[in-house]
Amino acid sequence: MINTVENFTFFELLLVCLDVYFVWLIIYYILKLIKSNVRAVQILKGVMLIYLIDIISQIFDLYTLSALIGNIIDWGLLAVIIIFQPEIRSGLEQIGRNSTMNREKNSLAVNDIHSILANSVEFLAKRRIGALIVIERGVKLDEFITPSTIIDGEISQELLTTIFVPTTPLHDGAVMIRDGKLYCAGAYLPSTRREDINKAFGTRHRAAIGISEISDSLTLVVSEETGRYSIAYKGELKVYDRIDTFKADLEKYLG
């Protein structure tokens, strides 16, 4: 017998809705994880390639290849869980933390962060202290955090500027801002491979452009040589002369 909507009780309908909602929620979080992770996008391409080879091997009856791909697919799920264990853990933690209260708290801090960042950049630029500050956004940058020093502290102008003083152990590399906190220092970023970049820009600026090419992060650079400051975003580097325009762009990009 075919079940029509009229045959369902209210409670059964509610269960169906909940069922569909949970499936939607799982798919949503998986897609969000894939979209926001550099590694996930690459792995997704690999998975699609494996499935394509599987289909081809079945169409043309390539027995050995099909058996090999079958084994890879069988073990694939386990491999994905192992590879994404840190992301899965932080995703679950985030679901737990996402209460309305926390969201209100974070949005209040955002305005302060703009000022702290702009003031720090101005302070460092005036003293010709080189700096590289990455603001992580949707795309997680875990793979660049590994060799760095985790701080996970409240962001402040004092802390941020002190880190970049050349005689200190943490000044080399990039500072990363995550979820409104100063997450780590001494991170090593991938450099851009572009050859059309002004030769006056050295490795620090090339690293800022590099990370902005592969993520939606915003990277602030202070040049030790010129005392000028810039923002790298989506593969482009914009250099500023005035701190107010710098701050205005910071607010525009970060929202």
Ligand SMILES: Nc1ncnc2c1ncn2[C@@H]1O[C@H](COP(=O)(O)OP(=O)(O)OP(=O)(O)O)[C@@H](O)[C@H]1O
């Ligand atoms: N890939 C990288 N990841 C993180 N930090 C880097 C990277 N490459 C360089 N740096 C930082 O930049 C410093 C060297 O800057 P360099 O003088 O080569 O670049 P620059 O673009 O000319 O900057 P500046 O104008 O400040 O001199 C390093 O000591 C290091 O702190």
